[in-house]
Amino acid sequence: MKRNWGTVLLSTLVVSSMALSACSSDTPSKEKEGTTKVDDVKTVSSAGFPIVKEPIKLKMFTRIAPTNGPFKDMPVFKDFEKMSNVQVEFIEAPTDGFPEKKNLLFASNELPDAMYRSGLTQLEAIKYGAGGQLIPLEKLIDSYAPNLKKLMETYPEIRSAITTPEGHIYAIPGIVTVNSARTDKRWMNQAWLKKLNLKEPETTDELYEVLKAFREKDPNGNGKQDELPMTARNDKLSVVTQMAGSFGLDLQFGYNINLDNDKVNIWMGSDRNKELLMYLNKLYSEKLLDQELFTQKEAQYLAKQGSGNTGFFFDQTNNPMLDTKVANQYMGIAPVKGPHGDRMQSNAAPVPRDFGAFAITPVNKYPEATMRWIDYFYSDEGSTLLRFGRKGENYELREGIPYYTDAFLATGNQSKITPYAGGGAPHLISEKVASYINPLQVQEAQKKLDPFMPKVKFAPPMFDEQTAQKINMLRNDIDKYYEEQSTKFIVGALNFDKWGEFQATLKKMKIDELQQLYQATYDNLKKQN
Structure with missing residues (x-):
């Protein structure tokens, strides 16, 4: 395995x-074997x-x-x-x-x-x-x-x-x-691809063209422009997480972190992340990305998966589709290559x-x-x-x-x-209990992702209590601000000419100190090995 x-x-x-951990005084006494x-x-x-x-x-x-x-x-x-x-x-x-x-x-x-x-x-x-x-x-x-x-x-x-x-x-x-079961698949409506004589997208530009065709060329054949080209969960910027790997952005330690030559890089204010948010803003502004992305409830998202009227979405299994008998419309695709040649399934879990x-x-x-x-x-x-x-x-x-x-x-x-x-x-x-979440369709979708899975994946670390308190204080403000501002960038409520102010605010919130704390954790890991 x-x-x-x-x-x-x-x-x-x-x-x-x-x-060094000592025996607890609360350990219960043995009554009998x-x-x-x-x-x-x-x-x-x-x-x-x-x-x-x-x-x-x-x-x-x-x-x-x-x-x-x-x-x-x-x-x-x-x-x-x-x-x-x-x-x-x-x-x-x-x-x-x-x-x-x-x-x-x-x-x-x-x-x-x-x-x-x-x-x-x-x-x-x-x-x-x-x-x-x-x-x-x-x-x-x-x-x-x-x-x-x-x-x-x-x-x-x-x-x-x-x-x-x-x-x-x-x-x-x-x-x-x-x-x-450790990563979301990328489900695309293959029935629509076939209907419009389109190939599986390989790049972010090709994905844009496919989504545009889904929106404009009536692949469901009802004469209405009612197709939903792309959607994602309304959960802590999940659409950013799902697309990050196409822009060279990894998710190490369970956070927005790249490891570059043993250096921790929190990329929230980086140029690569700006490119990612600009790409998502383009999709959103042209109504290729779900307009309810940041307001929909989980039940709505699952219903869209099962409707058969969605072009592209993300989920671990094909279960929501099975319940409505539209599963055969969908196939798993590989991560798309971004503008700098990056192609990574960055959101895999340990x-x-x-x-x-x-x-x-x-x-x-x-x-x-x-x-x-x-x-x-x-x-x-x-x-x-x-x-x-x-x-x-x-x-x-x-x-x-x-x-x-x-x-x-x-x-x-x-x-x-x-x-x-x-x-x-x-x-x-385990494999013994995964028949429902790992049927052939899901296995085939996973095969598309396997070549692009990260070679090394660090789980979120357990810090000492003092460091955890510092990180908790820093992240409470930074994470909330990042999520709010990123949402505004994507939906067009905040213009990208404000990116410098966004970066400056992250600095004021001590993102550099947060990065140093993660760097110290990584350095300790290296010393132990």
């Missing part, structure tokens, strides 16, 4: 500090089911995607409650506005027992962990998470990506060991793909049982239950691999039965 060796380098960053005493009533089994003999109740704050049904109705949670004796009440917050609700939760200190599918960032994990609102998990993992522990041993980049320099783990990720997917708070009376509960989903068996539901009713095995049954696929309810739909769930995505 292909490893992400760039992130492997991060594992050495925390080895020495982990060796195979169980651990939690209080006078509850005991946690170290293996097998149920996890506890007497039922316990937990509250978990979670994100619910537009395609999901209520978590309480999902087979995975119904069946696992019976298996484990752990009753979970989910506090659901929708994808739109979720970060704000999550921040309010911590600000008010009205904490649940655990954060599920919580999308905590590295900076949030350190901030809330150091502040005592998340508990360290490393000893719980060692004693109560054999599946996760085994994955961390197999892929050292997992431990390095989630462990602070002090040796603490405050949140655990969704783990992806199948390549095609094996620990979904950082901060699960965390435990100090109000939790049963952290040992909670860790055992979540660890089940880092096994192929647990991941199969989470992703596919009930054998026979929802899926069948073919040569040991789960596939949805034809009868269940016909209901169109796949996304209703699993918290996987919408992404970010804390679990394992």
